[in-house]
Amino acid sequence: MTKERPLTRGLLAAVTVLALVLVGPPATAAPGPPGEDRQARETARTFGQRGVERFEAGDYAAAIEMFKQAEENFHAPTHWLFIARAESKLGKLLSAERSYKRVLEDELGKDAPKAFTSAQEAARDELSSLKARIPEISVDIRGVPEGATAEVFLDGDRLEAGPRGSRAHVDPGTHHLRVTAPTVAPFEREVEVTEGKNQQVLVELQSTRTSLGKVPGAVVLGLGAVGLGIGTVTGAMSLSRVSELDRLCPDRQCSPAEQPIGDDARTLGTVSTVGFVVGGVLAAAGVTLLVIQPFDQPPTSTTSTTSTTSPPRRRGTPLSVAAGPGSILVRGSF
Structure with missing residues (x-):
């Protein structure tokens, strides 16, 4: 499991008090009227507090929604840190990886709140641990007719395929694999993958031409x-x-x-x-x-x-x- 730094209610307090009250609007956003900025920060603080409550209660899907609502009103890297953690808890490791990277994309100045710099430090450490948990599917394709190219689909999404196959990082769980090529029978299989594993799938395509x-x-x-x-x-x-x-x-x-x-x-x-x-x-x-x-012996396929x-x-x-x-x-x- 990803090791998380102690960044829960104490850090959120720093975010809501320091970031939402003392810190002005983000440099990337066009400043609005003072009244609107103040209202946006108050709204973000409310959603952020609800997000932490949902996170600590184990309702990670609701926590993600709350933090996204907070982010829409006021940008803070801490929002994306909690979103990444909640996605990781739900097994959505690829989404969590993207969210951690969004935390690290912010260019913080020397006067940035301690809460923001601490969020980036935590995201950097947790992202490293998360990457080791992300599984991979490696598809080895054989029997592609000469001059033809196989097409690989994973859960309906097309993957780039080389001469001998394809590989992709996936979330843990069951995935539907489909491989097609001209004049061969389509290959379909449900593939189960677990955290941190490289699941290899051997696909031997069989020609539909009758001889x-x-x-x-x-x-x-x-x-x-x-x-x-x-x-x-x-x-x-x-x-x-x-x-x-x-x-x-x-x-x-x-x-x-x-x-x-x-x-x-x-x-x-x-x-x-x-x-x-x-x-x-x-x-x-x-x-x-x-x-x-x-x-x-007819060709077989194996995972x-x-x-x-x-x-x-x-x-x-x-x-x-x-x-x-x-x-x-x-x-x-x-």
């Missing part, structure tokens, strides 16, 4: 079976037409009336041949995929801080595949 190697072997084998079935049925129908012609055309002399039967026989024969060829090729490919694919390595791929035994009418022969050992 034979990505189609399950059973599907290809099924298509091959359909092709062989078509070849078998149409082949039988073609033979039936040929037998009918043999019966109607003795001595192979046919009349014009039998011409359609001959055309049907030739067409069915062609379809049968194509069915056997295509079906045989697909069936052979399907069997090959069934043999090889069980040993292919582990240690890299994972895929086991060596076992190579399938060379196969000898032959297709014929109504059959398929596969040789090899499995």
Whole structure:
């Protein structure tokens, strides 16, 4: 936890009495009529007192609102110091970092109130401790298509991504990570990060382009079976037409009336041949995929801080595949 200097009610008293009463308007603001300046300081003092009360009661969200109201009426680095502390208590570490830096941005003169200089000293020390608490997400991206660029989104906000990934400081808690790139499936994951940790996320993008190697072997084998079935049925129908012609055309002399039967026989024969060829090729490919694919391990993604390595791929035994009418022969050992 950030170590806070004892800057609570005692320092606020110095702020409200010294800064709001004795000190004039900030140098960065245009001076207004004396009555308006006095009223602004009184209003800021009221909001500041309420802010400290809310802070000490543990109602940090309300304390932030009170101190912001005080700051709108009268600028004082102590307001931002308390805002930073309250944001830190709420786990809003990035906002707290920005608020601490706002305290340090003020250029205080030699005659600045002690409360203001003490606020800057406290902010400087507490900011150093706060930075050690801010976690980081490191995204390692693999599988980006050549010539393409991945886009990384964290909680809906786009991050700058390099050739291999991106990194960003975040508040502790759960964050939604999304990575996209052309022709690959989007990657999405909820990432849990804790204070002071660097959470590494390995993203392995997978292509959405379909190739034979990505189609399950059973599907290809099924298509091959359909092709062989078509070849078998149409082949039988073609033979039936040929037998009918043999019966109607003795001595192979046919009349014009039998011409359609001959055309049907030739067409069915062609379809049968194509069915056997295509079906045989697909069936052979399907069997090959069934043999090889069980040993292919698909890419995985991990949020582990240690890299994972895929086991060596076992190579399938060379196969000898032959297709014929109504059959398929596969040789090899499995």
